[in-house]
Amino acid sequence: MVVEQFAFYKLNEVDSIITLGKLVKAQVIFLFGSKEFICNKEVFNKIKITYPNADIIGCTTAGEIFNDQVNDNILTVTAVYFESTKIKFLVTELTDFNKCYEKGIEIAKAIPVENLSHVFLIGEGININGSKLVEGVVDGLPEKVKVTGGLAGDYEGYKETFVVANDYGKKNLIATIAFYGEKIKIGFGSVGGFDTFGIERTVTKSKDNILYELDGKPALDLYKEYLGEYASRLPVSGLLFPLNIRSRDNKYSYVRTVAGIDEKTNSLRFAGEIPEGYYGKLMRANFNNLINGSIKAAENSITSINCEDIKLAILVSCRGRRVVLNQIIDEELEGVRSILGNDVIFTGFYSNGEIAPSNKNNVTEFHNQTMTITLIGEK
Template sequence: MLGSQGNYLWGEWIVKSAQQVLVDVHWQADELAELSALQPALVLVFGSMAFFEEASFMQRLQHCFPGAALVGCTTAGEITADGVLDDHCVVTALHFDGVTVQVAQSAVGAMEHSREAGVNLGSTLHPYHPQAVLLFGKGLAINGSGVIEGLMQSLGNDVPITGGLAGDGGNFKRTLVLSPEGVSDDRVVAVGLSGEGVRVGHGSFGGWSPFGPPRKVTRSEGNVLFELDGEPALNVYKKYLDVYAKDLPASGLLFPFEMLNADHEQVGLIRTILGVDEAQGSLVLAGDIDGDGYLRLMHANTNGLVGGAEQAAIATRERAGAHSQGGVAILVSCVGRKLVMGDQVDEEVEVVASVLGDDVLLTGFYSYGEISPFSSTTDCKLHNQTMTVTFIHEV
C-alpha cells in the first residue's frame, strides 16, 4: 500500500519485505522509524548533494539502521513509484529472510585505477558466491567499463551486475557515494546478494535514433576519444553541436554517440560525454570505446525514450519469469534522457510501473552511467542514455 504522512511518502511491499521513505532537506530521524522496524539487511539511499554533504547524514542513518548495509549515491534526480523528483532523498529498506548481503568498497583515486578498483570489489565478494551484484560508483573521473571488467575478472561472467554511476544534477562538478564506511567522492561500492532464494531480473534499453554519418575512431585510449576521421574529436563534435557547443559538457547529454564495430554494425552500446579537454581536443566518455570501430551521433524525442523504458521493463519481467510479482525494482536512467523529456520525464517511470505491476516497489535515480548486462545475457556493460531496470525478489 502507498500513503502519505507529513512531507514524505512511504510504501510497503514484499521482498520478503521492503519500505520506502522520501524525505526533504529538513528530514528527521524519526521519519525513518517504520523502516528501522523492518530490521533491514540493506538500505538503498539515493538523493541530492545537499543530503550527502550534510555533516551528520551518515551518523543519522547509522543510528536509524544499526544492523544494515548502507549503500547509495548522489543523483541527477530521484525516482519513486510516484515519479521523478529533484532535491530529495529516497530511502528504501529491504528485509530478507534467507538472502545474505555482503558489501565491498574500493577507492578510485584516478581514472586509470578503475579496473583495479573493480578487481578489489570482486575479490572481496567472491568468497560469498553472490548470485547478483549491485554496483554504484562515483560519476566523474572514472572509467565505468574498467570497473565492470575488473569486477567480472574476479567474479566471472555468470553473475549479473547492475547499478549506476552517481549524478550531480547536470553540473558535472562532484559526485558522492555512500558505503558502510561513510560518504566519499572517490569510491565504488558493490553489494553481493547470496542465497538460494534470491531472484533477479534485469533489462536495459535506450530509444535513441542515430543521425549523420559514422565516423572512424582513429585515436583513442580507454574511454578518452582523441580523434575521429583523423581530426580532433572535440572539433568534429562541436561542428555537429553548433549553438549547443558553448554549453559542453552538459549539452553532450543531448547528443551521445552510438558505437559501431569495424563493419559499421551496431553493438548495442551508447556513450555519453562526461568531459572535454580543449587543449588536447579530446572527449572523455563514460565508458570504453572500440579503437577499431566507428561512432555515430544520436538524438531522441520523448516517445522514443518512453518506448525504450517500456522495452527495458518488459525484458526485466520476462527474465524474472514466474517471480515477477512483488519485490523491488531499482530504476537507473540517464540524466540525458531527463533533459530531453523535460516535464514529461515521469512518463518513462509510469510505463515501467505499468509493466511491472502495482505490487512492485520502485526506487532509483538519474545517473551519469547505467550498469546492466544485455537483456538476454549476464555479460555486463556500462550503458549510457538507457533506462536500466533491476528487479529483486526473494522466494
C-alpha cells in the first residue's frame, strides 16, 4: 500500500497536480474541501487526468484535516494504491428523505459480499436521516462486515453539502467504497466527550429525526429555556448542546445534534433518529474530555487493527467539536497523532455526522459529536 497527499490553497494551484502526482496507478482518491474546489468541474478533471484509474470519493466539509491541522477553504487530495486489495465503488442518489432506510438496504444489496472486508461511506449531510441510512446498510450486510465514514459538512450552518462520487460535487448523493480481500486491514474508533446536565426527560412525541415533545412539553421551548443566551442562535448553537438519548433497557445510547428548528411546530430536527419512548438529557462541552475522547478513539482504532504497517488515518470529527474547541481545535489532532505516530498520513474532515461501530456492542451506528477514525493498512 502506497499513499501520496497534497493540499491546495487556491484554485490555480490545482494545475500543479498533473506534475506533482506520481502515484498514477492509485485506485482510490479521497477529496475533501470547500464548495469552491469540490464543485469545480475543471478541478475534478485535473485530478482525474492525474489518476486515470482511480475511483474518487469525497465531500464538502466544515473544516479540512491535513497533517495535524484543521484548515478552511482548501482542498486535500489523498491518493491510495493497494498492492493486493480489490475495491468496488458505488454511487447512489437519495431522492426521498423519508426512504433513507430503504436506500441503505439498496446500497448494501448492491455490494457483492464474497471476500468483503469493509465498507467506507460518505453521504449527503443535510437532506438525510443518517441513522436510518446506516441502519439500512447494516441490516443489508453480513454482521461481520463493518462500516465507517461520515456525512458531508459545510461552512454555512446546515445550508447545503456536496458529495464527490467519481464526478465533481453534487447534492443528495451517497458514495460507497467496498474493500475486498484478506490483505486489507481496517481499524476504527469513535469517542465523544460531552457531559450530560439537567433533568433526564422522556421522549413523548417524535417522528424519525424530528423531536416534538419531552415529558409532554414542546421540545423547542425546553431547549430555549436551557440554552438561555444561546437560544437566539439556534440551530447553530445547538452544536454546543447535543442531546444524549438512551433506550429504557440501556441497550442503546446515542448522541444527537440539532440540525434545524421549526418555530411553527415548536420542534427540533436532529441529524439522526430520536425514538419515541427513549430518555433524553442535554449535554454540554468539556474541553479536556473532548480532547481525551480523540485520544481514546485513536487508541481504540489501534487496538482493533491487526496490522503494524498502518499507512492512512481518515479522521471524521463532528462540526460541533470544532465549534466548541475553536482556537484549540488542533489539539484534538495532536492527541490522535501522539497515539498513531508520525508515519501515518492523516486526511479527513469536520462533518455533519459520523459512522462507526459502537464501543458498546461493535454494531455499526450513526454518531454525532465524536471523533471517528478509520485506519487503513495492508499486510
